[in-house]
Amino acid sequence: MATILDVSKLAGVNASTVSRVLNGSARISESTRTRVLQAVETLNYRPNIVAKSLKEGTTNCIGIVIPKYIPMMSMVASLLEEIQSAAEAHNKLLFIAYYDHTKDSPYKAIERLNNHQCEGIVYWHNYILGTKNNFDAERFSKIIKSINIPVVTFDISIPENNNLAVLFDHRKTTHKITQYLCQAGYKNIAFISARLTTKIAQWRLDGYISGLKENNVDFNPLLLIESDLDIEDGYHACQELISREINFTALCCFNDKIAIGAAKAIRELIPQKEIKIFGFGNDPILDFITPSISSIKTPMKESINEVIDLLFHNINDKNKKNTALLKTFVGDLVIR
Amino acid sequence: MATILDVSKLAGVNASTVSRVLNGSARISESTRTRVLQAVETLNYRPNIVAKSLKEGTTNCIGIVIPKYIPMMSMVASLLEEIQSAAEAHNKLLFIAYYDHTKDSPYKAIERLNNHQCEGIVYWHNYILGTKNNFDAERFSKIIKSINIPVVTFDISIPENNNLAVLFDHRKTTHKITQYLCQAGYKNIAFISARLTTKIAQWRLDGYISGLKENNVDFNPLLLIESDLDIEDGYHACQELISREINFTALCCFNDKIAIGAAKAIRELIPQKEIKIFGFGNDPILDFITPSISSIKTPMKESINEVIDLLFHNINDKNKKNTALLKTFVGDLVIR
DNA sequence: CTGAAAGCGCTTACAG
DNA sequence: CTGAAAGCGCTTACAG
Numbered sequence: 087m088a089t090i091l092d093v094s095k096l097a098g099v100n101a102s103t104v105s106r107v108l109n110g111s112a113r114i115s116e117s118t119r120t121r122v123l124q125a126v127e128t129l130n131y132r133p134n135i136v137a138k139s140l141k142e143g144t145t146n147c148i149g150i151v152i153p154k155y156i157p158m159m160s161m162v163a164s165l166l167e168e169i170q171s172a173a174e175a176h177n178k179l180l181f182i183a184y185y186d187h188t189k190d191s192p193y194k195a196i197e198r199l200n201n202h203q204c205e206g207i208v209y210w211h212n213y214i215l216g217t218k219n220n221f222d223a224e225r226f227s228k229i230i231k232s233i234n235i236p237v238v239t240f241d242i243s244i245p246e247n248n249n250l251a252v253l254f255d256h257r258k259t260t261h262k263i264t265q266y267l268c269q270a271g272y273k274n275i276a277f278i279s280a281r282l283t284t285k286i287a288q289w290r291l292d293g294y295i296s297g298l299k300e301n302n303v304d305f306n307p308l309l310l311i312e313s314d315l316d317i318e319d320g321y322h323a324c325q326e327l328i329s330r331e332i333n334f335t336a337l338c339c340f341n342d343k344i345a346i347g348a349a350k351a352i353r354e355l356i357p358q359k360e361i362k363i364f365g366f367g368n369d370p371i372l373d374f375i376t377p378s379i380s381s382i383k384t385p386m387k388e389s390i391n392e393v394i395d396l397l398f399h400n401i402n403d404k405n406k407k408n409t410a411l412l413k414t415f416v417g418d419l420v421i422r
Numbered sequence: 423m424a425t426i427l428d429v430s431k432l433a434g435v436n437a438s439t440v441s442r443v444l445n446g447s448a449r450i451s452e453s454t455r456t457r458v459l460q461a462v463e464t465l466n467y468r469p470n471i472v473a474k475s476l477k478e479g480t481t482n483c484i485g486i487v488i489p490k491y492i493p494m495m496s497m498v499a500s501l502l503e504e505i506q507s508a509a510e511a512h513n514k515l516l517f518i519a520y521y522d523h524t525k526d527s528p529y530k531a532i533e534r535l536n537n538h539q540c541e542g543i544v545y546w547h548n549y550i551l552g553t554k555n556n557f558d559a560e561r562f563s564k565i566i567k568s569i570n571i572p573v574v575t576f577d578i579s580i581p582e583n584n585n586l587a588v589l590f591d592h593r594k595t596t597h598k599i600t601q602y603l604c605q606a607g608y609k610n611i612a613f614i615s616a617r618l619t620t621k622i623a624q625w626r627l628d629g630y631i632s633g634l635k636e637n638n639v640d641f642n643p644l645l646l647i648e649s650d651l652d653i654e655d656g657y658h659a660c661q662e663l664i665s666r667e668i669n670f671t672a673l674c675c676f677n678d679k680i681a682i683g684a685a686k687a688i689r690e691l692i693p694q695k696e697i698k699i700f701g702f703g704n705d706p707i708l709d710f711i712t713p714s715i716s717s718i719k720t721p722m723k724e725s726i727n728e729v730i731d732l733l734f735h736n737i738n739d740k741n742k743k744n745t746a747l748l749k750t751f752v753g754d755l756v757i758r
Numbered sequence: 759c760t761g762a763a764a765g766c767g768c769t770t771a772c773a774g
Numbered sequence: 775c776t777g778a779a780a781g782c783g784c785t786t787a788c789a790g
Contacts, residue, residue, distance in 0.1 A: 132537050133537065136475045136481060136538070137476050139472045140472050140473050162502075163498050167490055170518060179517055179538055180519070181483075181515050181518075182506060182518050183506070183516070184502075184506050197468070199515070201469065201471050232466050234423060317706065317707075317709070317710060346710050347710070349710075353712075370653065371682070371707055373653070374682050374683070374685070374711065
């Protein structure tokens with residue numbers, strides 16, 4: 087690859103002049119400019135961004151840390167597309183790092199990105215994975231503090247990180263659902279929860295129970311069942327629920343996949359019953375599933391935009407103000 | 423951020439010694455090693471990889487270029503996860519860049535990655551987008567040649583790029599389906615195709631027709647319809663097909679989404695008929711759709727592994743041998 | 759085993 | 775308007 091020196095020699099000028107022509111950072115006589123551009127063309131010269139970065143102390147890169155095995159694939163895709171668009175608009179390139187169930191995985195991902203001199207990082211938390219890898223908020227915030235770039239956390243808030251975070255109110259989510267169901271006259275509302283070892287499942291359960299309570303419906307533990315997160319898991323959980331013979335008339339599921347599995351079990355085992363099913367995520371596929379599945383539409387687009395805003399605002403503003411940075415989103419009911 | 427000089431001062435040694443301790447590139451006396459590591463710890467020093475890259479002429483980064491609006495979201499997710507794992511295993515970080523329907527988008531994506539000194543690039547082609555942005559193979563191969571790093575192309579082959587590519591045989595795909603259907607006794611096999619302006623649609627159509635021919639079934643143009651790629655599009659295309667009243671008994675669809683939409687139309691409009699439906703991609707959701715949809719399972723895992731092999735093999739081997747690098751995959755039928 | 763020096767490819771004050 | 779020099783933070787031959 088040609089360097090700036092090669093170009094300068096060919097054009098018969100100093101390297102600094104080439105730099106200035108290419109960056110438009112000074113007035114250059116028309117004749118030298120032409121000669122320089124000519125030489126650039128001939129040599130097919132492209133500036134080495136690594137050298138540029140070292141000199142300027144800025145890499146024009148941002149990073150995103152993503153959990154593996156996300157239940158909603160489409161979320162990853164849209165998050166990535168949005169963040170990448172935003173990055174490109176700011177003329178930055180996007181690094182991507184995954185973390186998984188292994189112990190040090192989330193911290194290492196952040197450190198790798200930081201070592202590559204990213205200017206900012208988005209960390210997407212996943213409570214399910216976080217339970218498996220023993221996510222340690224203290225260790226996490228220590229790392230965030232030790233590196234010197236903004237880290238926006240998605241779906242988790244770290245107080246020591248100035249609450250630079252975008253959250254979903256998981257409690258309100260299920261609360262909205264039971265509220266809706268109770269007011270529509272449903273009383274026996276079953277709930278297929280995620281494993282209750284996870285915070286997120288606990289919050290959702292809390293919303294479910296408090297929604298019932300507000301409508302004077304007693305919580306019946308027999309209507310509650312824990313499940314893993316895939317379609318098959320929902321299918322089996324619902325089978326089990328049905329076998330308890332408590333005659334539920336509505337069913338709230340932790341996510342759309344579980345709901346799809348549950349719908350299948352209902353279709354096969356108790357097709358004569360009309361059961362109102364709720365999922366979470368509002369996967370477009372739901373329009374094509376029988377029996378119908380209502381869902382919660384998470385404001386992905388808005389929340390992602392918020393993440394992006396927070397990130398770039400904090401990259402540009404070195405003097406981070408301690409204002410309220412935390413943004414919380416709730417989903418909307420989509421009834422089918 | 424602390425630099426290597428800060429560390430060396432604190433430890434009372436030369437910067438080169440710090441470098442050697444950290445890289446294990448020479449024998450160091452136990453006492454200096456301890457002092458250096460101590461200083462590293464105290465200052466929370468992390469080497470600046472940008473400086474290291476400039477010096478070593480290697481950035482430990484690879485890049486991937488992905489089309490926006492992929493029909494199969496889960497493919498993006500798995501491709502990214504696999505490539506990222508491989509990258510991490512090779513101790514490399516992954517850049518991601520998207521291209522879209524705008525004219526210069528794919529070339530620019532590659533150039534951006536190259537300017538950031540990636541050591542290798544994976545380019546994932548999409549024929550549908552390629553039609554919209556007037557993908558120009560000549561321009562593309564010119565760029566690939568002008569940059570000096572290996573570019574592995576996925577789902578397209580560029581001869582001037584040493585055919586460093588992983589392909590799907592789209593023709594064989596539909597050929598397999600019609601072959602199967604004909605031998606199972608189906609004669610009126612409808613086909614919801616993608617827009618025939620795209621190469622990929624033409625290949626699939628070719629496979630469809632030749633499969634029929636081999637089984638002495640005449641191609642009936644009334645059984646063919648063009649469609650866009652989403653669920654709704656499949657729904658409408660199938661409606662139209664049904665309104666033609668040609669009594670098709672089997673239906674081959676360009677992808678799973680179209681098939682899902684078509685299945686809905688069939689469920690609603692002609693529920694009494696038993697129609698054998700085929701999609702493409704074998705989305706796991708198909709197990710939960712009525713009426714059943716068979717599909718083609720693309721060997722994603724294997725093909726991605728092949729991409730990764732080609733990429734890292736060519737990053738490490740500077741003297742690219744002109745051996746057969748092209749790998750072609752065909753999908754398998756999954757009957758439901 | 760360790761230090762001093764040179765250099766990776768840029769940019770940018772400083773001169774003129 | 776342009777050049778010469780210094781320096782970003784590393785690594786690595788070269789000495790000793």
